[in-house]
């Protein structure tokens with residue numbers, strides 16, 4: 083299942099050298115934007131010699147996310163069977179005081195889309211943002227009572243400090259590339275997870291940090307693998323598996339960059355060390371709630387090939403235009419053209435001869451900030467590179 | 479036929495009067511109430527879309543002014559919260575006037591109140607509730 087890439091002995095040797103330089107405060111670290119200019123100016127060979135690490139970043143809604151929380155049990159104890167945090171149902175089919183809160187969960191009494199389009203003001207993602215911000219969260223648990231766990235109802239208040247563990251556990255994050263969404267066939271606004279799409283191809287929405295995005299800088303997963311240490315939600319996290327829907331076998335350009343949604347990462351980290359600046363509850367009108375997450379991944383420069391990958395530019399990263407009014411909901415796999423991220427970020431793309439304004443769900447500005455924060459941390463010796471224990475499937 | 483979107487602020491002594499009734503009945507104006515908030519002993523705020531002929535509109539506005547009702551164009555009541563904005567740009571294609579706009583060098587979003595016509599199209603487009611109508 084897993085192909086070998088940079089988990090080899092020579093890669094390990096270079097990674098160790100880089101970590102030594104990081105510890106001594108000597109590492110040369112640049113962001114995925116900066117490496118573009120360096121390679122243009124000095125060429126790949128020289129850049130590979132001079133640069134140790136390239137940092138990437140992305141900040142976007144990532145629906146497949148959630149947190150395992152172990153709350154301090156009550157006296158007498160309860161075997162929580164159903165649990166709500168600020169009115170949001172958390173899954174309790176785990177051990178007595180363990181729960182899992184999914185970011186797309188909504189309050190039981192939410193109007194949903196009954197008054198269309200629903201506004202979805204508060205949900206699982208917002209609870210996680212509030213929790214990590216240190217706010218008190220109301221917990222209600224019910225149970226049937228057992229000899230060892232006699233309590234049948236618990237109402238209490240928890241916060242990030244009082245819980246034993248709070249682990250952000252996201253089975254699918256940091257999508258490598260994503261669709262551009264349009265509304266081609268409906269005569270009204272449609273409300274999708276890609277935002278509001280106006281009729282008659284009135285706008286086109288995308289969701290990737292392009293040249294700053296982690297897996298677009300490591301298109302064949304040469305350095306990012308299981309065990310890679312990352313910036314996650316303002317704290318520290320790790321890649322723990324390939325993410326759900328990970329699909330490396332999509333169309334690629336001559337630069338190996340995927341031209342459609344492809345790889346994904348499953349990530350994990352301690353919520354206690356994170357910050358609400360990088361974990362934001364998100365309300366998508368007519369669709370639901372989620373969590374917007376900041377992720378940054380360092381890419382060690384272990385070879386000239388890797389420099390080449392990290393120097394990828396927005397104009398060299400292409401993606402597909404997909405209709406979300408008819409095709410996507412019906413599972414029809416059809417592209418209405420290919421565009422690159424330079425065009426998308428410039429604000430207009432051409433579709434069927436028409437200039438269409440673009441909007442993004444991922445924040446390039448925040449992705450840039452994350453890449454800079456990670457760069458500073460590494461330069462100051464506060465973030466070393468972890469050796470992946472296994473590579474992600476590259477489809478080879 | 480002209481149409482206006484305004485925020486009417488009622489002083490407390492007028493809150494109990496049937497003002498909208500008079501605008502319809504006496505001045506032949508069409509009133510579409512977009513939002514309302516009344517604190518009985520203090521004041522009332524009404525966000526309305528008013529349509530009618532130019533003459534009727536003028537007369538109706540004079541009537542409101544005589545009652546000391548403050549009339550503001552709705553534009554003054556759209557608020558963009560910079561601290562909540564993550565600069566994603568999801569709102570950008572929805573703004574018809576470029577009141578909310580992006581600096582493509584910094585990739586930062588800003589808001590120019592002067593250009594805002596309070597069409598509210600950006601509000602449902604923002605996933606972080608960073609744009610708000612204040613009434």
Ligand code: SF4
Pocket residue numbers: 556572573574575576577578593594595596597598599600601
């Ligand atoms: S209310 Fe309308 S004009 Fe004002 S910022 Fe929003 S979309 Fe633009």
Ligand code: SF4
Pocket residue numbers: 562563564565566567568569570587603604605606607608609
């Ligand atoms: S949609 Fe909201 S968060 Fe995004 S740029 Fe516009 S105001 Fe800011």
